[in-house]
Amino acid sequence: MAALIASRLAKTIWDEFKVKPSSVTLWTDAQIVLHWLRTESINMKPFVGVRVAEIQGTWSPEHWRYVPTHLNPADDISRGIATADINGRWMHGPSFLKEDKDIWPTEPSQTVKVDTECKTVKYICVVQKKEPVVDAERFSSWQRLLRVTSYCFRFIHNIRRRSQDRLDGPLHSSEVEEARLYWIKEAQQYMDDWKTRLLDLNHFVTSDIIRVGGRLKKSQLPYESVHPILLPSDHHILKLIMRDFHAKSCHAGTERTLCDSRREFWILRGRQIAKNIVSKCTMCRKLRQPPHSTLMGDLPSDRLRPFEPPFSVTGVDLFGRFFLKYGKNQSKKAWGAIFTCATSRAVHLEIVDNLSTEAFLQALRRFFISSWMATHHHLRQRNVIYWSTKRAEGFGQ
Structure with a gap:
């Protein structure tokens, strides 16, 4: 004042x-x-x-x-x-x-250290978020994302060059690799605390890319497999990469997809991502869909006789052909007749020389002789079922 x-x-x-x-x-x-x-x-x-x-x-x-x-x-x-x-x-x-x-008097050199009347300085800075070349969220294929990014980089390259130095034609492998490294570096920017976390992975940086260490330096594996690229689990391209490896492995399971991906990338929480990709894959859901099961009808009364002797109700069918060896260097075609008890599921086998009626009747006589208790016979041959209620002793008459 x-x-x-x-x-x-x-x-x-x-x-x-x-x-x-x-x-x-x-x-x-x-x-x-x-x-x-x-x-x-x-x-x-x-x-x-x-x-x-x-x-x-x-x-x-x-x-x-x-x-x-x-x-x-x-x-x-x-x-x-x-x-x-x-x-x-x-x-x-x-x-x-x-x-x-x-x-005249001069002012002392001592300055004011604390001034309570000055306002507290609030630093306000504008942070401009660096947007990627394309929005990865709009893509569902890793290869398509790489191609689109490569074309964007080619466009940027061409507008900065003269007409004779511009690129055209199909994409080169170097352009696709440039796009691949760009998205890898973009994903690794989300790993702010990678220097203090995951120390057991022995990670290191080479060419601005974080890689995983290990004990395979003396192996014959490629450098990408010995030191895979470390990637976080919260970026969209991780799903695209895992989906691409899943498709290349012919829609294999979780462990195979994860194993193939670790030949190039070490993805944090990779097993969970692979499991999620496999569970949501449309092709895998079609291939692993269980077969449709229908309700079976009631068993016939002939199958429900638990206190009757075996082969009381019998079913018969032919199987084959196969060759029977007899003599020194001779063989002969033959078929097999299988007789099944409908109640106890016992099995009796007979050999049939050919597909004639006489050969089958001879096999049937041999069965009746060995299983004289059979009273009901279900004969199935060429999808035709014959019912017989004759007794074994009257079959030959």
Whole structure:
């Protein structure tokens, strides 16, 4: 407030002078006031900032100088003075004003360390997010994403070159590899704490790409397999990469898909991603769909006779052909007749020389002789079922 009153008073006196003085000097014994006057008022709190702005609008900081407290005559009245001393420094001013300016008091070199009247500085910065060349979320194929990215890079390359240096025609392998490395680096940007995490993987950086260490340096495997690329699990391209390996492995299971992917990439939580890809694969769901099962009808009454002897109800069918060896170097074609008990599921086999009726009847007679208890026979030959209820002893008649 004292500095503000001095500024207003000096401005009033300046305006009343018809002949303006060559210079105006304002004095204060408060170093903090000098610090405020040399600071922009916008950086100060409202109470001090408004008054500092008014002073700065009237007098520049060069008009202000420092006077020590013991040489300041303004303190004589505020601190008390004898009436005999009023006619001294209070009326005529300090004695150093009559001396040369070079010997006037100077401001100490000590600066203000803490200023409570200054506003707290809040740093505001604009963070511009670097967008990728294309939006990977719009793609469902890893190979298609690489091709589209390669064409984008070719377009950027061509607009910066002359017509004779531009690229055209099909994509080169180097262009696809450039797009592949670009998306790998883009995905690895999400791994902010990779230096402190996953120390057991012994990871390292080569060509701006994070790779996994290991103990296979002396093996004959390719470098990509010995030191696979480390990738996070929360980027969209990880799903595309895993889906691509799943398709290349002919829609194999989770473990095979994960094994193939680790030949080039070490994906965090890779087994979970592979399991998710396999479970949602349309082709795998079709191939692994269980067959449709239908409800079977009721068993016939002939199959439900648990207390009857074996072969009471018998079914018969032919199988073959096969060759029977007899003699020294001779063989003969033959077929087999299988007789099955409908109740106990017992089996009886007979050899049939040919597909004639006589050969089958002979096999049937041999069966009746060995299984004389058979009463019901289900004969199936060429998809025709014959029912017989004759007794074995009457079959030959």
